[in-house]
Structure formats: C-alpha cells, structure tokens
Amino acid sequence: MDLDEAKWALRVLERIYGGFEEWWKGLSAFEILVATIISQNTNSKNTSAAFRKLRERFSLRPEVLAGAPLKELEECLRPAGLYRMKAKRIKEISAILLGREGGLEAILKKPLDEARSELVSLPGVGWKTADVVLSFAAGKATFPVDTHIARIAKRWGIVDGKAGYEEVSTAFKKVVDEKERRRVHLMLIRFGREYCVARAPRCDQCPIKPPCRGVPLGRRTARKV
DNA sequence: CTCCGGCGAG
DNA sequence: CTCGCTGGAG
Numbered sequence: 207m208d209l210d211e212a213k214w215a216l217r218v219l220e221r222i223y224g225g226f227e228e229w230w231k232g233l234s235a236f237e238i239l240v241a242t243i244i245s246q247n248t249n250s251k252n253t254s255a256a257f258r259k260l261r262e263r264f265s266l267r268p269e270v271l272a273g274a275p276l277k278e279l280e281e282c283l284r285p286a287g288l289y290r291m292k293a294k295r296i297k298e299i300s301a302i303l304l305g306r307e308g309g310l311e312a313i314l315k316k317p318l319d320e321a322r323s324e325l326v327s328l329p330g331v332g333w334k335t336a337d338v339v340l341s342f343a344a345g346k347a348t349f350p351v352d353t354h355i356a357r358i359a360k361r362w363g364i365v366d367g368k369a370g371y372e373e374v375s376t377a378f379k380k381v382v383d384e385k386e387r388r389r390v391h392l393m394l395i396r397f398g399r400e401y402c403v404a405r406a407p408r409c410d411q412c413p414i415k416p417p418c419r420g421v422p423l424g425r426r427t428a429r430k431v
Numbered sequence: 432c433t434c435c436g437g438c439g440a441g
Numbered sequence: 442c443t444c445g446c447t448g449g450a451g
Contacts, residue, residue: 242447243448243449245446245447245448246446246447246448246449247435247436247445247446247447247448247449248436248437248438248446248447248448249438249439249445249446249447250446250447251438251439252437252438252439252446253446253447256437284436284437285437285438286436286437286438287435287436287437287438287446288434288435288436288437288448288449289435289436289437290435290436291434291435291436291449291450292435295449329449329450330448330449330450331449332448332449332450333448333449334447334448334449335448335449338447350447351447352446352447352448353445353446353447353448354446354447355447391447392447395447398447399446399447403440403445404444404445404446405440405441405444405445406440406441
C-alpha cells in the first residue's frame with residue numbers, strides 16, 4: 207500500500223468507527239502519564255481496572271504517590287501486569303517531578319523535541335509513552351505508535367517489516383493531519399484489536415482487504431509448525 | 432536478546 | 442495449554 211491508499215484506508219475506518227471515547231478528558235497530565243504507564247503491554251480492560259483501583263486508593267498527584275507505600279501501589283496495579291515495575295517507576299517519576307520546578311506541566315510547555323527528550327529520560331517512559339502524553343495531555347504534533355499500530359503499518363506495507371518506532375510514526379504523520387492524529391491513533395488501535403489482530407487476523411471480514419494484501423509480519427517466518 | 436506479569440482469547 | 446496485550450530497561 208502506498209500513502210494515498212493508506213489515506214483511503216483511514217477514511218474507510220472513520221466511516222466504520224464514528225464516535226470514540228475521549229478517555230483522557232478530565233484527567234490531568236500527570237494522570238494521563240500514570241495511565242499510560244499502566245497500559246504498557248497490557249490490554250485496556252486490565253489497564254482500566256488497575257487505574258480505577260489506584261485512583262480509588264490515592265489522589266493521583268506526585269505529592270501523594272511519591273510518598274505512597276510501594277506495597278499498596280503494587281496491590282492497585284496488579285490487574286495490569288508488570289505491576290512491581292510499574293509501581294516502582296510511577297513512584298520514582300512522582301519524586302522526580304516533585305523536585306522539578308513547575309512539575310510535568312513545565313515540561314509539557316517546552317518545545318516538542320525538548321519536552322520529548324525530558325519525558326523519555328524519566329524511568330519507565332519510552333517513546334510511545336512520551337508521545338501519548340505529548341499528544342493527549344499537551345496537544346503536541348506527535349503520533350504515538352503501539353504494537354497494534356506498528357503491526358498494521360507493516361501489514362499495510364506503508365513501512366517495511368523491520369521498521370522501527372520512528373519510521374512508523376513518521377509514516378502516519380505524513381498521512382494524518384495534525385488535528386486528526388489523536389482520533390486516528392485510537393481508531394487504529396481499535397481496528398488492530400477487532401480485525402487486524404496479531405495472532406489470527408480476520409482478513410476475510412476486513413474492510414481494508416484490498417489494497418491490503420495481508421503482508422505477513424516481517425519477523426518470525428519460521429514458527430515451529 | 433530477555434525479563435517483567437495478570438489476564439483473557441483461542 | 443500457549444500466545445499476545447495501547448513497552449521499557451538491563
């Protein structure tokens with residue numbers, strides 16, 4: 207698929223997925239950061255369960271979480287998996303932001319590249335998490351790439367099979383207008399969950415069937431039967 | 432590359 | 442039972 211065909215494909219998805227839930231509305235930037243860390247390598251259901259538990263137990267502010275007992279944080283985060291790491295990192299990040307003038311908001315006011323590299327320097331924050339926060343909490347012009355989106359980009363063939371994070375992100379930034387990126391990001395995740403699934407993609411029911419030819423994932427051709 | 436990890440789909 | 446999930450660090 208070339209980039210024009212990708213634009214067409216996105217329009218098809220928009221027709222199917224009319225509305226979408228603005229889950230980040232009403233959340234502070236810090237809460238969005240915490241929620242995104244919880245979501246790492248975890249499905250949305252388990253993410254919500256853990257986030258809900260955490261918010262029931264604590265006021266989600268750096269001042270509170272920096273001093274929260276690690277055990278209690280872990281207990282809240284368990285449904286999301288990877289919970290010891292996530293609890294530790296959220297607590298560490300809280301302490302770091304506490305000690306910084308202006309906290310997270312000050313970082314998000316900076317120019318994109320500067321803000322991005324400061325976020326990535328936080329423990330447990332990689333490109334994906336940083337881009338989600340920049341996009342959803344600060345309205346910056348990023349395009350977050352999760353495993354669904356990377357998989358779709360490779361199957362559609364708008365990047366090659368061994369493309370890294372930045373290549374996929376750049377490809378979608380070319381195709382999607384700045385103001386539409388949050389919506390398209392969420393749409394693609396939904397499409398990846400409902401049709402373009404990792405294990406057994408439902409190509410027979412896929413609305414993007416042509417021009418997508420179902421390019422197999424670039425890696426791991428030799429699975430043992 | 433491996434580990435962290437509860438959880439649901441197949 | 443295995444695999445993958447809105448990843449990141451060592």
